Amino acid sequence: MKIRVDLGARGYDVHVGHGTRAQLASIIRERASRAKCAVIVTSPKLRALPWFDLVTGLETDVVEVPDGERAKTPETFVGLVETLAQRGLSRDDLVVAVGGGAITDLAGFAAASYLRGIDVLHVATSVAGQVDAAIGGKTGVNLVAGKNLLGAFHQPIAVVCDLDVLETLPPRDFRAGLGEVVKCALLEGLGAEELRLMSFEAQVELAISLKARVVSGDEREGSTRALLNYGHTLAHAMERASILQGHDDLRHGEAVAIGLAFAARLARALGRLDDAGVEVHDEMLASVQLPSRVPAQYDTADLLEAMSHDKKAHHDLTFVLAGPQGFSVVRGVDATLVRDELEHFRGES
Numbered sequence: 001m002k003i004r005v006d007l008g009a010r011g012y013d014v015h016v017g018h019g020t021r022a023q024l025a026s027i028i029r030e031r032a033s034r035a036k037c038a039v040i041v042t043s044p045k046l047r048a049l050p051w052f053d054l055v056t057g058l059e060t061d062v063v064e065v066p067d068g069e070r071a072k073t074p075e076t077f078v079g080l081v082e083t084l085a086q087r088g089l090s091r092d093d094l095v096v097a098v099g100g101g102a103i104t105d106l107a108g109f110a111a112a113s114y115l116r117g118i119d120v121l122h123v124a125t126s127v128a129g130q131v132d133a134a135i136g137g138k139t140g141v142n143l144v145a146g147k148n149l150l151g152a153f154h155q156p157i158a159v160v161c162d163l164d165v166l167e168t169l170p171p172r173d174f175r176a177g178l179g180e181v182v183k184c185a186l187l188e189g190l191g192a193e194e195l196r197l198m199s200f201e202a203q204v205e206l207a208i209s210l211k212a213r214v215v216s217g218d219e220r221e222g223s224t225r226a227l228l229n230y231g232h233t234l235a236h237a238m239e240r241a242s243i244l245q246g247h248d249d250l251r252h253g254e255a256v257a258i259g260l261a262f263a264a265r266l267a268r269a270l271g272r273l274d275d276a277g278v279e280v281h282d283e284m285l286a287s288v289q290l291p292s293r294v295p296a297q298y299d300t301a302d303l304l305e306a307m308s309h310d311k312k313a314h315h316d317l318t319f320v321l322a323g324p325q326g327f328s329v330v331r332g333v334d335a336t337l338v339r340d341e342l343e344h345f346r347g348e349s
């Protein structure tokens with residue numbers, strides 16, 4: 001199936017299904033007809049997997065970068081664009097990112113910057129990458145001060161989501177990706193039972209369709225795209241604390257899951273959501289076996305500090321919250337209320 005991200009001349013299809021990687025060469029022929037060379041950016045770990053049988057139809061080099069979040073550093077970014085230059089990639093050529101969200105973020109940013117922007121095609125290989133990271137054109141790397149602080153908007157020419165490659169994904173990473181699926185189900189107003197009854201394919205389609213629709217209407221996050229940050233205020237704070245403390249013990253989707261559970265409680269404390277609404281969040285997260293409590297090593301004061309510095313917070317405490325009229329971005333949430341709710345949330349059994 002093809003799901004369209006409708007951005008006029010910069011629009012593209014997300015090719016979702018079993019075995020879609022076999023279409024790579026024909027998609028490239030159609031979308032990058034002048035390209036002569038492709039550089040596939042991936043990690044050594046992914047390159048060794050059985051599904052790494054990609055055919056681009058072009059002269060192709062494979063460039064390896066560190067695996068996972070370790071790829072998203074300014075140093076790796078500079079190394080990668082130097083490599084693109086050494087390989088003599090021209091404006092008509094193409095970067096093909098093959099990996100999870102970390103690699104598509106890095107390679108997308110390299111493609112956005114090299115020669116002031118060349119084409120990139122994402123072959124998303126993780127659940128989080130397929131339902132979220134590879135779609136929408138946000139690219140970038142991390143700084144010490146926070147995640148994704150150095151980057152650019154750069155839409156891919158196509159996204160390939162082959163569900164078969166997910167078979168090699170470690171169970172924990174598979175589950176973590178479902179954090180974004182739960183987020184989309186909540187934003188779409190689904191109940192826990194409705195989500196449970198959906199096939200995995202239908203869940204992926206739900207999440208991709210929502211992201212494609214929202215990005216089509218608000219590419220640069222001037223309005224509705226911000227709603228996709230549901231659960232992300234606390235999630236980003238935990239990720240920032242992890243970077244500062246030098247550990248990496250939470251997957252992005254796990255952090256989002258915890259952030260969703262907390263956002264529900266905050267909405268309830270503000271009189272925007274009832275107990276049943278909080279329960280829907282908890283049931284959905286439990287049904288996909290995702291954590292919904294802040295791990296002990298995070299300090300409440302550190303998280304509050306990090307939340308007020310979230311790059312999307314505009315210097316006050318900003319959350320996407322459920323409400324009687326649907327979801328909205330709520331700015332200037334009282335810090336004492338957030339601290340008390342966070343403490344209470346942490347104390348829940």
Ligand SMILES: NC(=O)c1ccc[n+]([C@@H]2O[C@H](COP(=O)([O-])OP(=O)(O)OC[C@H]3O[C@@H](n4cnc5c(N)ncnc54)[C@H](O)[C@@H]3O)[C@@H](O)[C@H]2O)c1
Nearest residue numbers: 068069100101102125126128129132133138165168169252
């Ligand atoms: N650009 C965006 O809009 C956006 C949105 C959400 C998340 N992100 C970013 O995405 C990243 C998280 O993405 P992620 O969860 O995919 O993590 P990831 O890219 O770090 O991958 C997690 C692990 O899974 C492995 N992996 C990926 N595909 C595999 C497969 N098919 N088989 C076996 N192993 C596989 C990777 O090698 C890595 O070890 C974060 O950096 C986050 O900031 C970006």
